[in-house]
Amino acid sequence: MKNKPNDLILQTVTTMISFIIILFSIHLFFAGHYTPGGGFIGGLMTSAALVLLLLAYDIKTLNTILPFNFRMMTAAGLLISVLTGAGALLFNQPFLTHAYDYFELPLLGKTSLHTAVLFDIGVYLVVIGVTMTIIQTIGESE
Amino acid sequence: MSLLHLAILLPFIAAVIVPFLFKGFRSIHTGWFVLLVPLALFIYFIQYMPVTSSGQTVSQTFEWIPSLGINFTAYVDGLGLLFALLITGIGSLVVLYSIYYLAKEKEALHNFYVYLLMFMGAMLGVVLSDNMIVLYMFWEFTSISSFLLIGYWYDKERSRYGAQKSMLITVFGGLSMLGGIVLLYIMSGTFSIRELIGMSGELMADPLFLFAMILILLGAFTKSAQFPFHVWLPDAMEAPTPVSAYLHSATMVKAGIYLVARMSPVFAESGLWLWLVAGFGIFTLFWGSFNAVKQTDLKGILAFSTVSQLGLIMSLLGLGAAALHFDTLDENMYMTATIAAVFHLINHATFKGSLFMMAGIVDHETGTRDIRKLGGLVNLMPITFTIAIIGSFSMAGLPPFNGFLSKEMFLTGMISVFELDLFNLNTWGILFPVLAWVASVFTFIYSIMLVFKTFLGKPQFDQLPKKPHEAPIGMLISPLILVTLVVVFGFFPNLLSNTMIKPAVEAILPSLPAAGQEVYVDIYFWHGFKPELFMTLGIILTGTLMYATLAKWQGIYNRIPERFTINGVYDRGLDGSESGSFKLNEFFMTGYMRSYLIYIFAFFVAILLSTLTVSDAFVIDTSNLAEIRIYEVVLAIVLIAGAITILFAKSRLTSIVLLGVVGYSVALFFVFFRAPDLALTQLVIETVSVALFLLCFYHLPEISRKEERMKFKMGNAVISILVGLTVTLIGIASFSNGQIFEFESISQYHIDNVYELAAGGNMVNVILVDFRGFDTLFEICVLGIAALGIYAMVNFRGVRREKR
Numbered sequence: 001m002k003n004k005p006n007d008l009i010l011q012t013v014t015t016m017i018s019f020i021i022i023l024f025s026i027h028l029f030f031a032g033h034y035t036p037g038g039g040f041i042g043g044l045m046t047s048a049a050l051v052l053l054l055l056a057y058d059i060k061t062l063n064t065i066l067p068f069n070f071r072m073m074t075a076a077g078l079l080i081s082v083l084t085g086a087g088a089l090l091f092n093q094p095f096l097t098h099a100y101d102y103f104e105l106p107l108l109g110k111t112s113l114h115t116a117v118l119f120d121i122g123v124y125l126v127v128i129g130v131t132m133t134i135i136q137t138i139g140e141s142e
Numbered sequence: 143m144s145l146l147h148l149a150i151l152l153p154f155i156a157a158v159i160v161p162f163l164f165k166g167f168r169s170i171h172t173g174w175f176v177l178l179v180p181l182a183l184f185i186y187f188i189q190y191m192p193v194t195s196s197g198q199t200v201s202q203t204f205e206w207i208p209s210l211g212i213n214f215t216a217y218v219d220g221l222g223l224l225f226a227l228l229i230t231g232i233g234s235l236v237v238l239y240s241i242y243y244l245a246k247e248k249e250a251l252h253n254f255y256v257y258l259l260m261f262m263g264a265m266l267g268v269v270l271s272d273n274m275i276v277l278y279m280f281w282e283f284t285s286i287s288s289f290l291l292i293g294y295w296y297d298k299e300r301s302r303y304g305a306q307k308s309m310l311i312t313v314f315g316g317l318s319m320l321g322g323i324v325l326l327y328i329m330s331g332t333f334s335i336r337e338l339i340g341m342s343g344e345l346m347a348d349p350l351f352l353f354a355m356i357l358i359l360l361g362a363f364t365k366s367a368q369f370p371f372h373v374w375l376p377d378a379m380e381a382p383t384p385v386s387a388y389l390h391s392a393t394m395v396k397a398g399i400y401l402v403a404r405m406s407p408v409f410a411e412s413g414l415w416l417w418l419v420a421g422f423g424i425f426t427l428f429w430g431s432f433n434a435v436k437q438t439d440l441k442g443i444l445a446f447s448t449v450s451q452l453g454l455i456m457s458l459l460g461l462g463a464a465a466l467h468f469d470t471l472d473e474n475m476y477m478t479a480t481i482a483a484v485f486h487l488i489n490h491a492t493f494k495g496s497l498f499m500m501a502g503i504v505d506h507e508t509g510t511r512d513i514r515k516l517g518g519l520v521n522l523m524p525i526t527f528t529i530a531i532i533g534s535f536s537m538a539g540l541p542p543f544n545g546f547l548s549k550e551m552f553l554t555g556m557i558s559v560f561e562l563d564l565f566n567l568n569t570w571g572i573l574f575p576v577l578a579w580v581a582s583v584f585t586f587i588y589s590i591m592l593v594f595k596t597f598l599g600k601p602q603f604d605q606l607p608k609k610p611h612e613a614p615i616g617m618l619i620s621p622l623i624l625v626t627l628v629v630v631f632g633f634f635p636n637l638l639s640n641t642m643i644k645p646a647v648e649a650i651l652p653s654l655p656a657a658g659q660e661v662y663v664d665i666y667f668w669h670g671f672k673p674e675l676f677m678t679l680g681i682i683l684t685g686t687l688m689y690a691t692l693a694k695w696q697g698i699y700n701r702i703p704e705r706f707t708i709n710g711v712y713d714r715g716l717d718g719s720e721s722g723s724f725k726l727n728e729f730f731m732t733g734y735m736r737s738y739l740i741y742i743f744a745f746f747v748a749i750l751l752s753t754l755t756v757s758d759a760f761v762i763d764t765s766n767l768a769e770i771r772i773y774e775v776v777l778a779i780v781l782i783a784g785a786i787t788i789l790f791a792k793s794r795l796t797s798i799v800l801l802g803v804v805g806y807s808v809a810l811f812f813v814f815f816r817a818p819d820l821a822l823t824q825l826v827i828e829t830v831s832v833a834l835f836l837l838c839f840y841h842l843p844e845i846s847r848k849e850e851r852m853k854f855k856m857g858n859a860v861i862s863i864l865v866g867l868t869v870t871l872i873g874i875a876s877f878s879n880g881q882i883f884e885f886e887s888i889s890q891y892h893i894d895n896v897y898e899l900a901a902g903g904n905m906v907n908v909i910l911v912d913f914r915g916f917d918t919l920f921e922i923c924v925l926g927i928a929a930l931g932i933y934a935m936v937n938f939r940g941v942r943r944e945k946r
Contacts, residue, residue, distance in 0.1 A: 038911070071930065074926045074929060078926055082919065123911070126925055129929065137932055137933045
């Protein structure tokens with residue numbers, strides 16, 4: 001990067017687009033139990049948004065916007081998934097037995113809550129963590 | 143655990159204590175403590191003599207692994223006792239001799255006596271075990287301890303060579319023997335030798351009988367240094383002389399003899415046994431005595447002489463087996479052969495032990511064992527000379543020593559061979575007395591050489607490393623006791639006949655004496671004017687003549703080139719196997735990944751295709767195929783075109799882009815085959831991996847960036863086409879077989895229960911997180927590991943380099 005080009009258009013578009021992508025990825029994630037999507041593809045989409053930020057700005061900027069340690073995020077995701085599975089053991093059920101029920105929540109109305117979503121959050125975090133670790137590591141290395 | 147078991151294990155227990163004694167009592171020679179062990183055992187075993195001579199046996203069982211039929215059964219009969227007495231008796235004398243032979247300041251005595259005691263215990267175990275697995279265990283113990291003893295002076299290269307050679311050969315034999323034991327077990331279902339003897343008739347009919355016999359004989363022949371396995375014995379002479387006297391003349395080399403004698407009742411009904419044992423024995427007798435004459439080293443002569451005498455005993459045992467073919471005990475001349483074998487076994491132990499000790503004394507007092515440098519020692523070492531002359535004359539078979547008696551009996555046995563109308567012995571059997579006579583002539587020559595060249599002739603003391611003088615009295619005690627026995631057994635052989643020989647012969651030929659009958663052993667000097675007397679006279683005359691003219695005909699030994707000796711064959715065999723395996727390894731372990739991939743793929747194709755043909759599994763069933771749609775065809779063409787173009791792409795960049803084409807086409811296929819989750823994932827993943835490929839490409843070093851087309855290799859092309867073909871054929875076959883044998887698909891369950899049980903609509907996702915969430919858990923683990931791996935590889939690369 002000897003003479004830094006002026007990426008005004010790219011950066012402006014990125015600021016708008018990345019939110020849309022993240023929203024789309026969250027949609028993919030939450031809709032996953034009923035329509036195509038899920039933790040894996042949701043995670044990939046979110047990291048695509050982050051990569052877009054990375055391309056438009058640079059690694060330092062991304063680190064200041066999102067001061068995450070992505071390796072920790074991977075670990076946290078794995079922990080969530082394992083704990084979700086282990087939680088079933090407390091209720092004398094085999095490992096990874098999921099439970100669900102319907103609740104009346106304020107604002108949302110009748111909603112189904114499912115422990116599989118917790119498990120999927122683990123997957124989601126791991127996928128973001130992994131993708132970002134790889135891209136950051138390779139990008140930072142000389 | 144009875145007293146008998148403790149007696150067998152006593153040397154092992156003592157071996158544990160020896161190092162402490164060595165460290166604790168530095169002023170006393172450790173050998174004095176050790177001496178107590180064989181002495182005590184000798185006295186203990188003497189007590190069994192009245193028992194066995196009255197025809198009884200003692201058997202004690204100690205359960206070891208009863209579930210496998212392996213029990214430590216100690217069994218004392220005439221044969222076992224004879225050997226036990228030899229082992230402990232000569233063991234005592236050897237330990238006594240070694241006290242004076244090995245200096246307590248210079249030698250690692252604790253090692254020596256530990257090995258020696260281990261060996262003693264192992265030998266006792268071999269001869270007193272009834273269970274063949276236990277026998278084998280002790281047998282290998284003797285091999286190991288003998289290996290350690292031969293390599294006692296391990297800083298000498300010849301010692302290590304000799305130890306390795308004896309180890310390789312005896313362990314080869316030992317393992318063959320184990321094979322034989324296992325075969326016998328398969329045939330009979332027992333490891334007990336006594337039970338086997340009872341079943342010998344049934345065993346004969348078994349097809350495995352022959353293999354068992356040959357394998358057991360291999361064990362016996364290697365241990366007893368029979369032709370052509372005798373090569374290790376002369377090289378084992380690098381061991382300290384007490385070891386040579388004990389292991390390589392009196393005890394270990396007789397383990398094979400023991401085994402043949404012990405297994406005779408099992409195998410002897412077969413004619414092949416007679417031919418093999420007697421034939422190898424007689425040839426070994428000839429070959430050993432023939433080669434002994436050319437040796438110039440005292441212990442070398444004695445080593446070949448041991449080989450030849452062992453051959454003699456072996457041939458007698460083989461011939462003695464013929465006795466079992468005649469039912470009557472009266473006029474059974476072949477039993478004489480067995481008696482002679484046992485008698486000569488005792489005689490050989492006495493005179494060969496004393497001769498080895500004599501050689502050790504000469505070596506110790508003059509500094510050399512080379513008979514070309516020795517001479518005229520008779521006036522300086524009169525006692526040693528007496529020992530040597532009695533031992534040698536007994537070995538040569540001269541009256542009035544015990545060797546004469548057993549030699550006469552040996553000749554009697556050999557003459558009787560061709561009167562036997564069994565197994566073609568009446569024609570080819572003529573070789574036996576002829577070889578026996580020739581070998582005896584050579585035996586005579588080397589025996590005379592041994593004494594006359596060492597003690598008579600011109601003195602040349604200036605050439606000797608040390609000034610010679612008579613040995614200390616302690617060193618002379620053991621050989622003196624042995625030669626006294628030589629003389630005593632020579633004059634009063636019947637001292638032995640009822641106490642030792644008769645029970646041993648009864649143990650070797652158990653079925654022979656009918657009820658009420660007894661083996662009658664009477665050894666006497668005067669046979670009358672029989673052929674064997676004239677043969678002995680002939681031996682003495684010819685031998686004297688040939689000894690006188692030795693210088694004229696000794697040249698024939700140099701005619702045999704080194705290449706064709708057995709040693710040469712052994713050495714080249716060893717070198718060849720080393721360099722051969724090295725070359726073989728070099729040949730296929732190329733270090734190139736591509737060769738290994740070729741092996742893997744070639745085996746993959748060969749095994750799968752042959753399985754497909756052998757099991758006749760290839761079928762084509764098109765009944766249930768889906769209809770082919772036009773866009774599938776188009777997409778397939780795109781995909782195939784992309785894949786094939788990769789092979790011919792000149793630039794790597796093209797290949798990467800084409801790989802992307804293949805990946806996106808696959809994603810489209812997922813769309814066509816209605817797998818939206820897969821399609822989404824495939825699209826994103828393909829994008830990421832193409833980006834990573836581009837990154838790799840960008841960082842390639844300039845030098846290797848040369849753009850060139852992939853080289854064409856016929857082998858690679860053939861193998862890759864074959865792999866593709868194999869996988870395709872298997873795919874078609876498994877699809878068709880799936881149509882023929884209809885299996886119910888498990889997915890109906892998922893379809894039915896995706897909402898009922900898991901409250902979900904996306905079946906793929908429900909399977910991933912709910913029905914089979916366990917897999918997903920570990921897949922995310924895999925991802926995490928990959929990320930950490932990349933992070934570690936990139937970031938810690940420099941750290942490692944700095945540390946170096």
